[in-house]
Amino acid sequence: MTIGGILGEAWQLYTRFFMRFFVIAAIVFLIVNLANALIGVLLGSSSAIAALLALVSVVVSLVGTFWLQGALVYAVNDVRDGKIDTTVGEVFERVRPDLGTLIGAGILAGLGIAFGLVLLIVPGLILLTWWCLIVPVIVLEGRGITESFSRSRALVRGHGWTVFGIVVIVAVASAIASGLIEAIFSFLGDFLRYWIGGTIASAIVGPFFAVALTLVYFKLVEPEQAQAQPEPAPAQPSAP
Numbered sequence: 587m588t589i590g591g592i593l594g595e596a597w598q599l600y601t602r603f604f605m606r607f608f609v610i611a612a613i614v615f616l617i618v619n620l621a622n623a624l625i626g627v628l629l630g631s632s633s634a635i636a637a638l639l640a641l642v643s644v645v646v647s648l649v650g651t652f653w654l655q656g657a658l659v660y661a662v663n664d665v666r667d668g669k670i671d672t673t674v675g676e677v678f679e680r681v682r683p684d685l686g687t688l689i690g691a692g693i694l695a696g697l698g699i700a701f702g703l704v705l706l707i708v709p710g711l712i713l714l715t716w717w718c719l720i721v722p723v724i725v726l727e728g729r730g731i732t733e734s735f736s737r738s739r740a741l742v743r744g745h746g747w748t749v750f751g752i753v754v755i756v757a758v759a760s761a762i763a764s765g766l767i768e769a770i771f772s773f774l775g776d777f778l779r780y781w782i783g784g785t786i787a788s789a790i791v792g793p794f795f796a797v798a799l800t801l802v803y804f805k806l807v808e809p810e811q812a813q814a815q816p817e818p819a820p821a822q823p824s825a826p
Contacts, residue, residue: 587805589751596798603665607793610661610674614654615785615792652688652721656681658796659725666804684724691720691731715750716742721796722803741806749802756798764791 771783
């Protein structure tokens with residue numbers, strides 16, 4: 587597995603099925619960004635209303651973000667054979683049973699990584715690398731919260747620098763691309779710029795990160811799958 591190989595394969599898959607990934611992401615970001623945009627507009631309202639909306643926004647963001655991450659992983663798994671076999675609705679429904687696990691693992695991972703970054707930066711980056719495959723592990727292997735952390739760490743072991751390079755390159759490139767796309771909508775008012783501009787930018791850029799990490803997962807499980815394949819039976823001698 588190489589950085590260039592993963593990024594090249596991710597780009598091919600992303601561009602080939604761009605509309606598929608875009609629609610899935612746009613559905614979620616339209617809802618999440620609407621909630622966040624309303625918070626920005628109503629911050630000047632009474633403290634009670636602002637607090638209630640902030641709580642609603644946090645809940646919507648948590649559910650939407652992790653549901654989307656799981657849905658994109660499943661969508662990538664669906665199109666790896668070169669064709670689409672499920673509807674958008676089926677993609678979201680497939681991930682629904684894992685939503686609680688995704689949210690729990692995501693919150694714990696986020697807190698751990700943030701704490702590591704605040705302390706010395708390096709521990710946070712290490713944890714980010716170790717735990718970057720939690721979502722594919724949960725969605726594709728059905729692992730629980732605790733198990734997903736150890737499983738992700740086990741898969742990354744021995745490939746840390748390569749995985750770290752992929753995560754950093756994609757994260758930086760995504761941030762730059764998202765900023766440029768959002769700038770296109772700077773002529774809109776604050777509400778529409780955040781809701782529409784933010785949604786389009788996130789729906790365009792966000793899926794590529796999921797595609798890259800999901801391909802990393804598949805690449806790292808290949809040796810296990812190869813070992814699990816039964817050996818072919820020896821050929822029977824032909825009858826005289």
